[in-house]
Amino acid sequence: MFDDRSPIYQQIAERIKNDILSGELAEDAQVMSTNQYAAFYRINPATAAKGFHQLIEEGVLYKRRGIGMFVSQGAAKALRGQRRQRFFEEVVDAMIAEARIIGISLDEVVQRIQDQKGKE
Template identity: 70%
Template sequence: MFDDRSPIYQQIADKIKDDIVSGILQEDEQVMSTNQYAAFYRINPATAAKGFHLLTEEGILYKKRGIGMFVSGEAKQSLLRQRRERFFEEVVDRMLAEAETIGVPISEIIGRIEQAKGSDE
């Protein structure tokens, strides 16, 4: 599951975020404990805890004392909002800048998107 592209704790946080966005984890649902996560993926519990801490700081997870960690009620909407912003910054804005550089009009881009969308339907 883990690769060398980023720290394991970051990959843990990203996996949980993906599970929330895709609906595998629901709002107010309990997630595995750090010890369970560490045992399941055969990693150091401190590494798992660091990933969970990151999600807690971001407001994606919250802790119920003595019970465990849960998905925040606003987690999915917050993550979707972040991903939309990142999509426009990393994909659309870069595409538009490149299109301007090489002289592709926006109308041609829109036509190509509509053509691709039409072939999916």
């Protein structure tokens, strides 16, 4: 369910983002209300609301007064772009830096990736 690595409201936001990226939540799809989310996961409604508010501020969700919250148009594309950027910064750039430190050439790294591609 939830872990101790980050605040619950951030984990809620990440879970909803993952549902959008996986296609489980489509653009303009209605998401559970904060109270439904809180009841389902047995958490404080204020915690759920904080996670939803973060998503609204990021433009991932939008609110229709009196109806509920929905996935924003273009949310999946924007999230995918953010994740790609984060992947390159946190994984690829870190891998290249470590390879340089331990004397692995970029050609060797590329070859290893290509070898893995052949195993698909």
